[in-house]
Amino acid sequence: MAGSASIAIEVGRLRRRLGRRSGLAVAGLAAALLAVLALGLTSGDYPVTASEVAAALLSPLSGAALPGIDFIVLEVRLPRAALALLAGAAFGLSGAIFQALLRNPLASPDIVGIAQGASTAAVFCIVVLGWSGLALAGGALGGAVLTAAAIHVLAWREGLSPYRVVLVGIALAAMLSAATSYLLTRARIQDVQEALGWLVGSLNATSGGEIATLLAAMALLVPTALILARGLAPLQLGDDAARAVGARVTVTRSGLLGCAVALSAFATAAVGPVAFVAFVSGPIARRLAGTGRLELLPSMLVGALVLTGADVVAQHALPGADLPAGVVTGLFGGAFLLLLLGRVGRAGQVD
Amino acid sequence: MSDASARLMAERLRLSYGERVVVPGLDLAVRPGALTVIVGANASGKSTVLRGLARLHAPAGGRVLLDGKAISTMRTEDVARVLGVLPQAPVAPEGIVVADLVGRGRYPHQGWFRRWTEADEAAVAGALVATGMAELADRPVDALSGGQRQRVWIAMALAQETDLLLLDEPTTFLDISHQVEVLDLLTDLVRSRGRTVVAVLHDLNLACRYADHLVAVRDGQVFAEGRPGAIVSAELVERVFSLAAQVIPDPVSGTPMIVPIGRHYRTPRAMS
Numbered sequence: 001m002a003g004s005a006s007i008a009i010e011v012g013r014l015r016r017r018l019g020r021r022s023g024l025a026v027a028g029l030a031a032a033l034l035a036v037l038a039l040g041l042t043s044g045d046y047p048v049t050a051s052e053v054a055a056a057l058l059s060p061l062s063g064a065a066l067p068g069i070d071f072i073v074l075e076v077r078l079p080r081a082a083l084a085l086l087a088g089a090a091f092g093l094s095g096a097i098f099q100a101l102l103r104n105p106l107a108s109p110d111i112v113g114i115a116q117g118a119s120t121a122a123v124f125c126i127v128v129l130g131w132s133g134l135a136l137a138g139g140a141l142g143g144a145v146l147t148a149a150a151i152h153v154l155a156w157r158e159g160l161s162p163y164r165v166v167l168v169g170i171a172l173a174a175m176l177s178a179a180t181s182y183l184l185t186r187a188r189i190q191d192v193q194e195a196l197g198w199l200v201g202s203l204n205a206t207s208g209g210e211i212a213t214l215l216a217a218m219a220l221l222v223p224t225a226l227i228l229a230r231g232l233a234p235l236q237l238g239d240d241a242a243r244a245v246g247a248r249v250t251v252t253r254s255g256l257l258g259c260a261v262a263l264s265a266f267a268t269a270a271v272g273p274v275a276f277v278a279f280v281s282g283p284i285a286r287r288l289a290g291t292g293r294l295e296l297l298p299s300m301l302v303g304a305l306v307l308t309g310a311d312v313v314a315q316h317a318l319p320g321a322d323l324p325a326g327v328v329t330g331l332f333g334g335a336f337l338l339l340l341l342g343r344v345g346r347a348g349q350v351d
Numbered sequence: 352m353s354d355a356s357a358r359l360m361a362e363r364l365r366l367s368y369g370e371r372v373v374v375p376g377l378d379l380a381v382r383p384g385a386l387t388v389i390v391g392a393n394a395s396g397k398s399t400v401l402r403g404l405a406r407l408h409a410p411a412g413g414r415v416l417l418d419g420k421a422i423s424t425m426r427t428e429d430v431a432r433v434l435g436v437l438p439q440a441p442v443a444p445e446g447i448v449v450a451d452l453v454g455r456g457r458y459p460h461q462g463w464f465r466r467w468t469e470a471d472e473a474a475v476a477g478a479l480v481a482t483g484m485a486e487l488a489d490r491p492v493d494a495l496s497g498g499q500r501q502r503v504w505i506a507m508a509l510a511q512e513t514d515l516l517l518l519d520e521p522t523t524f525l526d527i528s529h530q531v532e533v534l535d536l537l538t539d540l541v542r543s544r545g546r547t548v549v550a551v552l553h554d555l556n557l558a559c560r561y562a563d564h565l566v567a568v569r570d571g572q573v574f575a576e577g578r579p580g581a582i583v584s585a586e587l588v589e590r591v592f593s594l595a596a597q598v599i600p601d602p603v604s605g606t607p608m609i610v611p612i613g614r615h616y617r618t619p620r621a622m623s
Contacts (some may be wrong), residue, residue: 290445
């Protein structure tokens with residue numbers, strides 16, 4: 001055992017190196033996020049300089065008001081950027097937890113039925129009940145939670161098997177998409193247009209209520225998820241291996257799934273089922289950090305970066321047309337999936 | 352059975368999958384400080400027995416006692432500090448490096464306020480050295496060979512630093528030299544560190560060679576147990592594995608060696 005002490009030092013060094021790599025990923029992503037936020041606040045039909053943005057952000061404190069610029073920065077652009085950041089972070093964390101928990105890169109909430117449940121409920125609220133605003137968001141939230149409950153009940157067999165959750169979720173997603181299509185075919189054309197706008201996912205009509213609701217939900221859910229995530233590392237190794245090291249498999253899995261479902265449901269209620277943000281955030285974060293660890297914080301930052309970036313692109317890609325962010329994330333997400341599939345042939349497996 | 356010194360034992364343990372009863376009522380005391388090997392035919396319930404002992408399979412009746420207490424009533428973290436388990440087919444997360452995976456065996460020793468300490472580092476290092484994986488500590492597990500990967504999982508169980516270690520077919524998917532290597536390692540754990548090890552094995556000859564105590568399982572019951580040399584006979588192989596065989600002394604160790612006969616060699620000489 002003479003070498004054991006020096007190996008222990010090596011192990012410590014290796015762990016610190018991996019920790020630094022995660023830290024570097026967090027720092028880089030945070031810097032990129034700040035840059036995108038700055039771009040979003042300065043650019044647009046009415047360009048504002050960086051110093052004017054800074055003055056406007058500080059105006060509630062300084063009292064030095066520049067009415068026109070304050071309105072554009074504080075009332076129009078900041079809420080939109082803030083909502084994109086919050087919803088993106090929620091999608092990113094939710095997707096990374098789903099994928100780690102279900103040990104499947106395809107098992108993100110927008111694939112296994114949560115987004116589809118929210119969509120069916122939202123379309124029902126729009127075309128049948130004529131709801132909008134926070135009532136509509138509440139309906140979407142209810143749809144997502146009901147779908148998650150249905151998946152839980154249908155997949156339960158003396159515990160939750162990851163494989164069953166994914167299959168049950170995909171089956172429900174297909175049925176819910178069919179229901180959404182049916183509702184759309186029966187609806188008035190004006191309602192259909194509104195419903196389609198919601199389904200693509202967009203930040204074009206951001207309200208303070210949506211931001212406050214999402215922020216409050218995340219203030220509760222994000223810390224809870226990060227605390228429960230201590231049990232996620234053993235769960236990644238399989239149910240038996242997790243039990244072997246003393247993890248409480250069923251409680252941890254149900255609690256984390258609950259948090260991830262709620263995060264995705266609140267984010268979907270706020271901005272619609274924006275395609276692929278939840279799906280790509282975890283894999284991108286893990287590849288950026290390159291540590292082989294969970295990287296939940298980087299996943300949140302990637303989600304925030306993707307959605308804020310996509311919204312900036314969506315606003316300015318085509319002159320005069322304010323595209324929904326979901327169009328851009330859909331293109332980006334599709335391209336990433338193809339890249340991932342391209343790796344299958346060489347590496348033999350995805351994720 | 353001398354049960355007094357056993358730290359882990361099953362009492363009338365009944366294990367089932369839904370309606371199907373696999374282990375109807377098992378009494379077994381694990382010999383302390385010895386390598387116990389459980390053998391049996393496919394579907395004999397040998398892995399289920401191990402899973403039951405390891406509290407991975409909840410009993411339908413009876414109980415498993417760890418240091419005199421019913422294991423199902425103990426906190427699972429408390430069990431994990433005394434009893435390590437290497438289950439079948441654990442999953443290595445993509446890209447994880449060897450030392451990180453081995454470090455996950457430290458889970459039951461850590462908590463919310465006590466995360467990663469020098470004791471954890473020393474345990475991981477000790478496990479890496481014991482399994483000969485120290486050189487590869489910073490490699491991604493994906494890049495290792497099957498034999499190396501199996502040693503990483505054993506190292507993770509060792510890093511848990513438990514007195515008792517249960518392994519479910521630790522030599523599956525390994526070639527013969529790696530099988531021997533793993534069994535040598537388990538023997539080291541028992542002989543030089545006083546650990547108590549229970550392993551389910553497929554290879555009867557290696558089981559006879561390495562086991563201090565052999566448990567032959569048939570239909571979820573202990574058919575015979577004892578020193579391999581004392582219990583293994585052509586009749587036992589016939590009854591437990593439904594296989595006609597000759598049993599001869601292993602030329603290296605003197606332990607029983609099973610030579611299967613098979614349909615094409617049922618000559619009077621082979622059957623004698």
